[in-house]
Amino acid sequence: MKATNYLLLAAITLPIVLTSCRGQTSEKPPIHPNMNMDQQERFDPQERNEFFADNRAMRQPVEGTVARGKLKDDKALYYGINEDSSYVQEIPVDLTKSFIYRGKDQYDVFCTPCHGGTGAGNGIIMENNYGYVPAPSFHSDRLRNQADGYLYSVISDGIRNMPAYGKQIGVKDRWAIVAYVRALQRSQNATEEQLRSYDVDIAALQDEFEQQMADAQAEEPAAEDGGEVSVERGKTISTENACGACHSTDGSSMVGPTWQNLYGSERPLEDGSTVIADEDYLHESIVEPSAKVAEGYPPSMVPYDHLSESEINSLIEYIKSLSDQEPPEGNMEPEPSNNVSAQETSDTATDESPIAKESK
Numbered sequence: 001m002k003a004t005n006y007l008l009l010a011a012i013t014l015p016i017v018l019t020s021c022r023g024q025t026s027e028k029p030p031i032h033p034n035m036n037m038d039q040q041e042r043f044d045p046q047e048r049n050e051f052f053a054d055n056r057a058m059r060q061p062v063e064g065t066v067a068r069g070k071l072k073d074d075k076a077l078y079y080g081i082n083e084d085s086s087y088v089q090e091i092p093v094d095l096t097k098s099f100i101y102r103g104k105d106q107y108d109v110f111c112t113p114c115h116g117g118t119g120a121g122n123g124i125i126m127e128n129n130y131g132y133v134p135a136p137s138f139h140s141d142r143l144r145n146q147a148d149g150y151l152y153s154v155i156s157d158g159i160r161n162m163p164a165y166g167k168q169i170g171v172k173d174r175w176a177i178v179a180y181v182r183a184l185q186r187s188q189n190a191t192e193e194q195l196r197s198y199d200v201d202i203a204a205l206q207d208e209f210e211q212q213m214a215d216a217q218a219e220e221p222a223a224e225d226g227g228e229v230s231v232e233r234g235k236t237i238s239t240e241n242a243c244g245a246c247h248s249t250d251g252s253s254m255v256g257p258t259w260q261n262l263y264g265s266e267r268p269l270e271d272g273s274t275v276i277a278d279e280d281y282l283h284e285s286i287v288e289p290s291a292k293v294a295e296g297y298p299p300s301m302v303p304y305d306h307l308s309e310s311e312i313n314s315l316i317e318y319i320k321s322l323s324d325q326e327p328p329e330g331n332m333e334p335e336p337s338n339n340v341s342a343q344e345t346s347d348t349a350t351d352e353s354p355i356a357k358e359s360k
């Protein structure tokens with residue numbers, strides 16, 4: 001052959017050779033220079049495996065295996081039923097005040113939108129004509145007479161048009177909600193006789209409350225510059241600001257840590273460090289709660305930095321009064337404030353300080 005023929009042949013075959021690898025399947029594994037453990041011996045999910053008698057590669061757990069933390073043999077607690085599958089009559093959890101408050105908290109989150117704050121079935125969803133099936137009132141004889149376990153199962157599994165909340169609300173919290181629903185039912189169905197038996201002078205309570213409010217109002221102007229600092233005032237301010245919605249004074253943990261024996265104690269913080277709960281720490285916790293977050297609690301407290309200094313100090317005095325401890329270091333003297341005013345008087349013009357003005 002002539003050289004030009006060879007060239008012609010090459011010109012025709014080369015493109016064929018270069019493009020011929022595309023679109024073909026091959027039984028052979030692709031060329032894979034660096035294996036990197038990409039291919040290994042293994043069984044894929046659902047694959048056949050002759051080794052086992054049932055030919056399944058995926059093995060069943062040994063009979064009776066229970067995943068850690070998933071043992072739910074307490075039927076009363078987890079399902080609200082007795083051994084014979086009837087509903088338990090009573091909540092199988094110890095009832096405490098903070099447990100019922102927890103129930104209120106969770107009820108307000110999950111149930112109020114439909115059932116309303118008092119359980120009358122007039123939640124915001126129902127009012128605004130969104131077309132939702134009406135939620136019933138809890139204040140019917142039928143629902144008052146249902147077993148506690150029944151209410152628990154309604155929350156856990158839903159009922160007819162009501163969705164299930166078992167996935168979103170923990171077991172204890174579901175029982176806490178049941179307890180609170182019971183409290184709501186009693187609150188809306190008390191006879192005059194029952195009310196009398198409580199031996200509470202409602203008129204006197206109302207007077208006391210109004211007096212407290214009036215006192216607080218009267219104190220307000222003084223609060224701006226150096227109002228009175230006292231335990232009593234701290235208690236009132238705590239009530240007015242609903243600190244008690246999240247902080248107990250009896251040692252029980254609510255949304256936030258209890259105030260009982262808080263002052264002077266060693267507080268573990270979220271970042272793993274600890275701090276002594278002295279006055280400075282309490283002060284910071286009130287005006288800038290996110291600065292040091294107590295371990296095990298959400299950073300959900302809003303700063304109360306709109307309170308005046310004397311209001312904050314009164315709160316601190318109140319919290320101190322709930323503790324029989326003292327911080328180990330003697331850093332509770334009000335030294336710093338003296339220093340500050342001394343500085344102020346030397347650094348700034350004397351007549352700018354309101355205290356100085358008064359004393360002239």
Ligand code: HEC
Nearest residue numbers: 110111114133134135136151154155159160161162165177
């Ligand atoms: C999205 C709205 C909605 C929410 C949220 C909701 N419910 Fe309901 N609930 C309903 C409706 C609607 C019904 C009536 C269902 C039906 O009869 O079809 C109902 C029925 C009930 C009943 C009566 C069951 C019966 O025997 O008739 C109870 C008790 C109840 N809910 C408790 C709760 C509790 C406790 C919560 C909070 C954990 C809650 N519900 C949250 C809508 C709601």
Ligand code: HEC
Nearest residue numbers: 241243246255256257282285289292293294297298300301
């Ligand atoms: C909405 C709930 C909520 C309210 C209301 C609330 N707090 Fe708190 N508070 C918390 C939580 C949660 C923590 C713990 C997390 C943190 O340290 O920020 C906390 C922490 C504190 C601490 C530090 C406690 C510790 O153990 O370290 C003090 C002091 C405190 N709050 C005072 C107050 C005062 C005073 C008020 C009322 C003026 C108030 N809180 C209102 C939720 C609340």
